[in-house]
Amino acid sequence: MISPEIFPVEPWCVRETRLDFDLLDEAESLFALSNGHLGLRGNLDEGEPSGLPGTYLNGFFETRPLPYAEAGYGYPEAGQTLVNVTNGKLFRLLVDDEPFDLRYGELLSHERVLDMRAGTLTRDAHWCSPAGKQIKVHSTRLVSLVHRGVAAIEYIVEAVDEFTRVTVQSELVTNEDQPETEDDPRVSAALKDPLQAIHHEHTDYSALLVHQTRGSELMMAAAMDHEIDVPGRVQTTTDSHDDLARTTVICGLRPGQKLRIVKYLAYGWSSLRSRPALRDQAAAAIAGARYSGWQGLIDAQRAFLDEFWDGADVEVEGDADIQQAVRFGLFHVLQASIRAERRAIPGKGLTGNGYDGHAFWDTEGFVLPVLTYTMPTAAADALRWRESTLDLAKERARTLNLKGAAFPWRTIRGEECSAYWPAGTAAWHVNADIAMAFERYRWVTGDDSLERSCGLKVLVETARLWMSLGHHDRHGVWHLDGVTGPDEYTAVVRDNVFTNLMAASNLRAAAQACLRHPDAAHDLGVSTEETSAWRDAAAAAHIPFDEELGVHQQHDGFTTLREWDFHANTEYPLLLNEAYVRLYPSQVVKQADLVLAMQWQSHAFTDEQKARNVDYYERRTTRDSSLSACTQAVMCADVGHLELAHDYTYEAALIDLRNLHKNTRNGLHMASLAGAWTALVAGFGGLRDDEGLLVLNPHLPDGISRLRFRLAWRNFRLTVDVVHNSVTYTLRDGPHAELTIRHAGEEVTLTTDKPTTLTVYRRQPLMPTPKQPPGCEPVHRRRST
Numbered sequence: 001m002i003s004p005e006i007f008p009v010e011p012w013c014v015r016e017t018r019l020d021f022d023l024l025d026e027a028e029s030l031f032a033l034s035n036g037h038l039g040l041r042g043n044l045d046e047g048e049p050s051g052l053p054g055t056y057l058n059g060f061f062e063t064r065p066l067p068y069a070e071a072g073y074g075y076p077e078a079g080q081t082l083v084n085v086t087n088g089k090l091f092r093l094l095v096d097d098e099p100f101d102l103r104y105g106e107l108l109s110h111e112r113v114l115d116m117r118a119g120t121l122t123r124d125a126h127w128c129s130p131a132g133k134q135i136k137v138h139s140t141r142l143v144s145l146v147h148r149g150v151a152a153i154e155y156i157v158e159a160v161d162e163f164t165r166v167t168v169q170s171e172l173v174t175n176e177d178q179p180e181t182e183d184d185p186r187v188s189a190a191l192k193d194p195l196q197a198i199h200h201e202h203t204d205y206s207a208l209l210v211h212q213t214r215g216s217e218l219m220m221a222a223a224m225d226h227e228i229d230v231p232g233r234v235q236t237t238t239d240s241h242d243d244l245a246r247t248t249v250i251c252g253l254r255p256g257q258k259l260r261i262v263k264y265l266a267y268g269w270s271s272l273r274s275r276p277a278l279r280d281q282a283a284a285a286i287a288g289a290r291y292s293g294w295q296g297l298i299d300a301q302r303a304f305l306d307e308f309w310d311g312a313d314v315e316v317e318g319d320a321d322i323q324q325a326v327r328f329g330l331f332h333v334l335q336a337s338i339r340a341e342r343r344a345i346p347g348k349g350l351t352g353n354g355y356d357g358h359a360f361w362d363t364e365g366f367v368l369p370v371l372t373y374t375m376p377t378a379a380a381d382a383l384r385w386r387e388s389t390l391d392l393a394k395e396r397a398r399t400l401n402l403k404g405a406a407f408p409w410r411t412i413r414g415e416e417c418s419a420y421w422p423a424g425t426a427a428w429h430v431n432a433d434i435a436m437a438f439e440r441y442r443w444v445t446g447d448d449s450l451e452r453s454c455g456l457k458v459l460v461e462t463a464r465l466w467m468s469l470g471h472h473d474r475h476g477v478w479h480l481d482g483v484t485g486p487d488e489y490t491a492v493v494r495d496n497v498f499t500n501l502m503a504a505s506n507l508r509a510a511a512q513a514c515l516r517h518p519d520a521a522h523d524l525g526v527s528t529e530e531t532s533a534w535r536d537a538a539a540a541a542h543i544p545f546d547e548e549l550g551v552h553q554q555h556d557g558f559t560t561l562r563e564w565d566f567h568a569n570t571e572y573p574l575l576l577n578e579a580y581v582r583l584y585p586s587q588v589v590k591q592a593d594l595v596l597a598m599q600w601q602s603h604a605f606t607d608e609q610k611a612r613n614v615d616y617y618e619r620r621t622t623r624d625s626s627l628s629a630c631t632q633a634v635m636c637a638d639v640g641h642l643e644l645a646h647d648y649t650y651e652a653a654l655i656d657l658r659n660l661h662k663n664t665r666n667g668l669h670m671a672s673l674a675g676a677w678t679a680l681v682a683g684f685g686g687l688r689d690d691e692g693l694l695v696l697n698p699h700l701p702d703g704i705s706r707l708r709f710r711l712a713w714r715n716f717r718l719t720v721d722v723v724h725n726s727v728t729y730t731l732r733d734g735p736h737a738e739l740t741i742r743h744a745g746e747e748v749t750l751t752t753d754k755p756t757t758l759t760v761y762r763r764q765p766l767m768p769t770p771k772q773p774p775g776c777e778p779v780h781r782r783r784s785t
Helices: 022-030 275-312 320-337 362-374 376-388 392-399 429-443 449-469 495-516 518-523 528-540 594-600 607-617 626-638 642-653 670-684
Strands: 011-014 037-039 056-059 061-065 078-082 093-094 106-116 120-129 134-143 152-161 164-173 195-204 205-212 219-229 235-240 243-254 259-271 314-317 706-713 716-722 726-733 739-745 746-751 755-758
Touching: 037 134, 037 152, 056 607, 061 120, 061 706, 061 746, 093 134, 093 152, 093 275, 093 392, 093 716, 120 607, 134 275, 152 164, 152 275, 164 219, 164 259, 195 235, 205 235, 205 275, 219 275, 259 275, 259 320, 275 362, 275 706, 314 320, 314 670, 320 376, 320 670, 362 376, 362 429, 362 670, 362 706, 376 429, 376 449, 392 449, 429 449, 429 706, 449 495, 449 518, 449 528, 495 528, 495 594, 495 626, 594 607, 594 626, 607 626, 626 642, 626 670, 642 670, 670 706, 716 755, 726 739, 726 746, 746 755
Parallel strands: none
Antiparallel strands: 011 106, 037 056, 061 078, 093 164, 106 120, 120 134, 134 152, 152 259, 164 243, 195 205, 205 219, 219 259, 235 243, 314 706, 706 716, 716 726, 726 755, 739 746
């Protein structure tokens, strides 16, 4: 557990008050800086000690074979793994002739601060060497949210008590040693020296390295340049080699004197451009950074984040932990996406090598809703990336003898990288999740240009896939067989409710989009007969329901499976402790599945059905997936279990800040961090948009006295300010003077002239608060209770 004694709760920053070597790995993830293109883990400036060295470029990967004990037709042959690229964060520091290594000498104080308004990581260390020399080190690090390929570090060394000779070696290092991976499928596959040297060069203060992967043949360039400020005499030299470039600065400091180095870094990669082109790209980025200067980069970072928080901030009164955590989540979601620019948003962002750096349905299902409401340009870029992989998805469908497009379960570039069919290829719902994200973007922004340019093609080809997968039985009912829903403990089943509802929504959306764009639909070969078949299938989709129990079946026959013995199986996660041959035929749920269907397709369920379904599935869900807590928070709030929803919100929000799943070291959980926003805004704010209308129905638990959040909707900026008895809606601006929303089931017209205050109706639960399986209770807001 990451303790608040070391990481205190503060509203706008994450502060580490002392260095705990046992938490190095986790702190490196928490303190990671990124902009969606370039990611730097929060390693110490000197590189050692470290948990997991990490510098990443989005989309830059190496291929590796996928071994099978027994191969099958259509199995993917190669995987893709994110590469730890050239590390430019390094400053080797020698005090006289002793290395500045915090494992030796005496560390008098050490503090690091991630400032979520400034977008910087600062560090202050006061150290006494084994020989008794005291120095102070202050550093500030940023990855620019404005300049796509640029990072910069200010590194200051101060002599404290006597004259000290200081040597700083600022480095670019490639093919760093990586720690051995654990016996855990969530952890990256190890790669040994994945980069081969292509070119290196240097000048007096700068250097550049160019490398290429051996298998994927991707090429990257990393460059550094320096500004040096020190009183008195200084000696500077630079050299470069295949895997190392180094600028060495030597000077003498009297007590109180400081050596200040500003290091500019630039990165770029390509699968197409030549070595000279990449070299010039990195050199140009360095020139741009130097032109802005250190203070210019700092000011631009702050200005960018001021604008972001103005439209995205969530304010929580009464729960300081969740207040810090939701801002932490929003900050990292922004970092993972804002300059991704038609690249994937990985499940871990660029904060670690977990999941091999792959993107999943997490992106469209959990991250893009947040971005669509707070930073829609980033959401549009992510959707354009998906469309850019459409040809690969169509090729995958053809390989499987299917029509349309089969988007991958996990990928970096667009090819399927999942070697496990039941929880990979069979999870066809990823295609409908992508279609839903395109639809949400159109609803929320009111902009159909993205649909015209690329969304229509995705909607059409995913609709064709569903028609290829599904069939009508002799009674005219439409079924989907051999599918896996979000719950990975129940695989290859018939008529998963989530999948069927999402597929039906996908089919209807595609048909409607073709009516909006008839010429483009004609060019795609869509006929009236085809869209009619889509509508018929959507209307006839089978939604299994157990009349005796009064609940929806997660899939056809789920409620007749054997009950799982939770008292005899208490080691979690179950996937690491139980065989799938026992999990698959049992009523045990890894993560919200039927419950997620009720959130995303809310209109398809009555209030009573929601209440009964929540009660039934709460008792069978282990939450062995980080995707679950936020969804359970939303639906528990929906049916009136507000205190239980509060507990789940805490768990979703604090998953990394408190290392609740014990794997923060491998990178942050982007979907759960986004889910903290969802739990608050969709859970306690009551946000729904599955019918294309902005629906809000807020209500707060006892432990939160006020919730204020901001949304973008059709070029309006709406602020929702909730207290226990009332909510105030404020239209800050917009394309015209009025906006109609649905509040608590009634249509309300808001105006830009003045705020609108309405009554909050606290809903009464239809059923008692449900119990969870033993050992699977949510992590409570106050762990002492």
